[in-house]
Structures are given as structure tokens and as C-alpha cells.
Amino acid sequence: MPTxxxxxxxxxxxxxxxxxxxxxxxxxxxxxxxxPIEAVLSATSRLIVGTGIASIWTWDPAELGARADGIALSYxxxxxxxxxxxxxxxxxxxxxxxxxxxxxxxxxLDALQETAPLVLAALGPKMLKLSGDRALGAHPYFIPPEHxxxxxxxxxxxxxxIPEIAVALAPGDQGEAHARAYxxxxxxxxxYTSNLKRLGFTDEDIADGGSARLITAVTPHxxxxxxxxxxxxxxxxxxxxxxxxxxxxxxFAAGDxxxxxxxxxxxx
Numbered sequence: 018m019p020t021x022x023x024x025x026x027x028x029x030x031x032x033x034x035x036x037x038x039x040x041x042x043x044x045x046x047x048x049x050x051x052x053p054i055e056a057v058l059s060a061t062s063r064l065i066v067g068t069g070i071a072s073i074w075t076w077d078p079a080e081l082g083a084r085a086d087g088i089a090l091s092y093x094x095x096x097x098x099x100x101x102x103x104x105x106x107x108x109x110x111x112x113x114x115x116x117x118x119x120x121x122x123x124x125x126l127d128a129l130q131e132t133a134p135l136v137l138a139a140l141g142p143k144m145l146k147l148s149g150d151r152a153l154g155a156h157p158y159f160i161p162p163e164h165x166x167x168x169x170x171x172x173x174x175x176x177x178x179i180p181e182i183a184v185a186l187a188p189g190d191q192g193e194a195h196a197r198a199y200x201x202x203x204x205x206x207x208x209y210t211s212n213l214k215r216l217g218f219t220d221e222d223i224a225d226g227g228s229a230r231l232i233t234a235v236t237p238h239x240x241x242x243x244x245x246x247x248x249x250x251x252x253x254x255x256x257x258x259x260x261x262x263x264x265x266x267x268x269f270a271a272g273d274x275x276x277x278x279x280x281x282x283x284x285x
Contacts, residue, residue, distance in 0.1 A: 023271055024056075025053035025054075025056040025057050025060075026056040026057055026059060026060030026061075027060065028057075028271065029056070029057030029058075029060050029061050029064060029066075030060050030061055031274060032061075032064060032274065033061045033062070033063060033064040035274055035275065035277075035278040036278055036282070036285060037064070037278070038063075038064070038065060038257070038285075039064060039065040039066065039067060039097075039257065039259070040057060040064060040065075040066055040067075041066075041067040041068070041069035041099070041156075041181070041259050042054055042066070042067070042068055042069060043069055043070070044072075045068040045069075045070065045071040046071065046072050046075040046076070047075065047076075048084070051084060051088070054066050054068070054088065054096075055088060055091075058088070058091070058092045058095055058096065063095075064095065065094075065095050065096070065097065066092075066095060066096055066097070067096070067097035067098070067099050067136070067156070067179075068097070068098055068099045068100075069099045069138075069156055069158070069181065069259065070099045070100055070101030070103075070138045070156065070158075071098065071099065071100055071101070072100075072101060072102075072103040072107075072108075073100055073101070073102060073103075073121060073122060073125040074102075074103050074108045074111065074113055074115075074121075075103075075111070078125050078128040078129040078130070079128065079129075079130065081098075081129065081131070082129045082130050082131035082133075083131075085098040085131050085133040086131050086132050086133050088133070089132065089133035089134065096133060096134070097133070097134045097135070097136055097153075098131065098133045098134065098135050098136075099135075099136045099137070099138060099156045100122070100125070100126075100135065100136075100137050100138065100152075101137065101138030101156075101158075102118040102119075102121065102122055102138065102144075102208070104206045104207070104208050104209075105206075105207060105208075106205070106206065107206075119143055119144065119147070122137070122144070122147065123147070123151075126147075126151050126152075134153055135151075135152040135153060136148065136152050136153050136154050136155060136156045136177060136179060137151070137152050137154075137155055137156065138155075138156050138157065138158060139155040139156070139157055139168070140157055140158075140160070140164070140208060140209075140211075140212040141211075141212065141215070142171050145168050145171040145172055146171060146172075148172065148176060149171075149172045149173065149175075149176040152176075153176060153177045154172060154176035154177030154178055154179065154256075155168055155172060155176065155177070155178055155179070156179045156180070156181070156259075157178075157180045157181070158180075158181045158209075159181070159183075159200075159203045159209045159235060159236075160180055160181075160182075160212065160216075160235065161213075161216065161234035161235050161246075162234075162246060162249035162250050162252075162253045163216050163217075163234075163253070164180070164212065164216055165178065165180050165249075165250045165253035165254055165255050166253040166254060167216070168180070168254070169253065169254030169255075170254075177256050177257075178254055178255050178256050179255065179256060179257045179258070179259060180250050180255050180258055180259070181258075181259040181260075181261060182235075182236075182237075182246060182247060182250060182258060182259070182260055182261070183196070183199055183200075183235075183236045183260075183261040183262075183263050184196075184236070184237055184238065184243035184246070184247070184260060184261070184262060184263060184277075185199075185236070185237075185238040185239075185243070185262075185263040185264070185270075186238075186239070186240055186243060186262065186263075186270070186273050186276055186277065186280070187238065187239070187264075188238070188239045188240065189239070192238030192239050193232065193238050195238060195263045195264055195265065195266075195267055195270075196232055196236040196237070196238040196263060196267070197226050197227065197232060197236075197267075198263075198266045198267030199236055199263050199267030199268075200226065200227050200231075200232060200235065200236045200267075201226050201227075201267070202267075204223055204226065204227055210223050213231065213235075218230075218231055234246070236263070238263075240276075240280055243280065244280050244281060244284070247260060247281060247284060248284060251284065260277060260281070262274065262277055
């Protein structure tokens with residue numbers, strides 16, 4: 018939930034009052050990033066708050082585990098710790114070597130010693146299986162509904178499956194421009210592009226900011242297509258769909274919260 022200058026607690030209350038059940042914070046990579054999470058939990062009474070995600074390359078597992086447990090104890094049943102491997106370009110920009118990320122995750126989990134509810138960012142079969150074996154389930158990002166179907170098949174019926182989808186509610190060319198501005202960054206990250214290729218997308222689909230087929234599947238635009246894609250994730254086996262609203266230049270469109278609530282009312 019990038020609030021773009023909005024008070025986190027106030028906006029969290031708006032999300033809860035609109036009828037949504039959870040909110041997820043991106044890039045929870047240091048202690049200060051936990052402060053708005055606690056502000057939202059304090060300002061709301063039912064909203065579940067998750068980290069989507071906390072990078073295992075920026076945290077000491079013992080410190081993160083202790084802080085996550087503290088939040089979970091203060092707000093029982095309302096906090097989920099989402100962990101992820103991040104991406105090679107991001108990790109290498111911090112001066113670290115992005116080697117054996119799966120093993121890095123296993124080692125981090127071994128050292129975490131937390132009791133807070135836990136999900137893992139997962140795309141491929143090995144990480145999805147780890148999500149079911151070592152956590153409550155998986156929180157995939159930047160995926161089409163076909164991946165949700167695949168993930169449910171790997172996980173089986175019990176583990177949680179909480180995919181994220183970014184949607185631009187503006188219609189026509191404006192909505193497409195918002196979606197493309199957002200997708201441009203993610204189509205440069207190998208974890209996402211490799212996953213899209215595994216699902217049948219080609220180099221041509223990924224090139225030049227994404228083909229119409231890819232953009233429509235992964236970051237839909239316009240009210241009708243956005244709701245359709247959210248529904249498809251649920252029908253494919255998602256327990257809950259995290260929706261990110263896109264506006265100008267692909268940024269988070271906080272002002273579209275009410276419009277989104279109206280559009281998805283029939284899905285909740």
C-alpha cells in the first residue's frame with residue numbers, strides 16, 4: 018500500500034470501511050517500513066495487514082522474526098509476514114551476489130524462528146512447494162490467472178494462495194497507458210519474465226513493454242477487464258486476490274478505492 022503522502026492509518030481505515038479484508042505493503046525492507054503497518058493496524062479493527070514483501074536480502078532473520086512476532090502478538094490474527102527473494106538486479110545494486118536464491122530462502126527460514134503467520138512470494142514449482150511445506154502458502158506477484166491455476170495444482174487444496182494483480186480502472190488508451198507504465202519495470206526483471214515464458218508467453222510478448230496479449234492478461238485496464246481478471250484468479254483457485262490500483266504513470270491510484278469497491282462488491 019504505497020499511500021503517496023496519505024496518512025497510513027487514515028487510508029487503512031478507508032480501506033476497511035470500503036469492505037476490503039486486507040491490505041499489503043510492498044518493499045518492507047527495514048525497520049522504518051514497519052511503522053505504517055503498525056499505524057494501519059492501530060487505526061483499524063478488522064483489517065489484516067501483510068508484507069508483500071519483506072526481502073530476505075535486507076533483513077537479519079532473527080531481528081525480522083522478533084519484530085514480526087511483536088506485531089502479531091499486539092494484533093492477534095491480523096498480521097501476515099510475507100517473505101520474498103527479491104530480484105537479481107535489485108540485490109546486486111546493493112552490492113550482494115544473487116546466488117542460489119532458493120537455498121538462501123531455506124536458510125533464512127531455518128534461522129527465522131518466528132511464530133507470526135507466514136507466506137512466501139513464489140512463482141516456480143520449487144518455491145511454491147516450499148510455500149506449502151514451510152509457510153501458510155504463497156503470495157505470487159505480476160502473474161496472469163493461468164499461474165494461479167498452476168500454483169493451486171502445485172500447492173494442493175489446503176495452503177493459502179494469495180496472488181496480486183495490478184489493474185488500471187481508466188478505460189481505453191488512458192487505462193492501457195497506466196498499465197504499461199507500471200508493467201515496464203517488472204518486464205525487466207528475470208524472475209517475472211522467466212515465469213511468463215513458463216506460462217507460454219514469448220520473447221516477442223515481453224519485448225517493447227509487453228504485447229497487448231500480455232498486458233491484458235497480467236495488468237488489465239478498464240473496469241470490465243479488471244473485474245474479469247480478478248474473477249478469473251478466484252475461479253483458478255485463489256483464496257484472496259490482492260488488487261493494486263494503477264493511475265497516472267503507473268502509480269498507485271488511491272482515489273480509485275471507492276470505484277474498485279463498487280466494481281468488486283459482487284465478488285466478495
